């Protein structure tokens with residue numbers, strides 16, 4: 001089954017790439033993903049509970065392996081496949097795919113508290129309420145770790161490729177990356193958990209982060225995916241509670257528009273962290289102002305959706321979005 005899955009992956013890659021005149025990349029020595037997928041047939045994969053703290057998984061060819069089971073699996077779920085993966089730091093993880101029926105969620109009829117998260121460059125996100133802001137201080141641990149990774153990476157570059165020292169150093173770097181990843185994940189889980197519990201709807205920007213992160217250096221891009229990760233976490237956490245995530249298509253100049261009088265300041269530069277509106281004299285923090293605009297836009301979408309605007313669609317996943325957002329209203 002492991003071999004069949006690999007072959008299926010290759011087939012799919014060829015089917016998708018060949019018509020575009022491209023070909024799949026060959027496996028690179030030392031860069032390969034250490035994982036395989038095997039399918040469930042006739043109970044060949046099985047979770048065995050010995051006690052609350054002692055669990056095993058039965059895998060084809062491997063037999064029984066002791067595991068830490070991170071959640072209960074309902075009896076009616078049907079297993080489809082298992083993917084075994086070794087991380088760069090040498091830990092093993094098994095992802096199990098299940099078939100399960102889900103009931104459509106009952107949506108909350110009344111919307112009380114609404115929160116908005118805007119993407120912000122130095123500190124990841126700003127929130128409309130101010131309660132869920134992330135300051136540079138909150139993520140200092142991440143920056144510190146990043147510096148350490150860079151230092152170890154420099155050491156690696158001086159080592160002879162493929163030597164024993166080289167692989168040991170690579171392992172050390174893998175461990176640090178994993179630590180950074182876990183810390184960020186933990187941080188975002190807590191933030192999204194908090195926000196989804198205390199609000200009835202959350203508004204986020206619908207921007208493509210992949211394009212943005214590609215233009216930045218590697219360390220930054222890992223870090224900047226945080227906004228995308230937060231959005232995904234918010235989505236399923238809100239959906240579980242029957243709440244809504246509003247995605248705002250941001251083509252209007254949200255950071256340049258005064259959230260008080262809607263006058264657009266065309267002279268605002270990217271380096272301006274604060275500015276004063278020439279029309280109404282309100283002094284703005286750049287990110288706070290942008291986030292307030294996002295909140296207003298999201299609330300507008302929610303109101304229009306509640307009054308039956310057919311251009312807005314609430315997906316079964318709990319995402320409310322619409323592509324056509326009367327552009328003239330914002331540009332004027």
Ligand SMILES: [Zn+2]
Pocket residue numbers: 258259260261262263277278279280281282
């Ligand atoms: Zn103004």
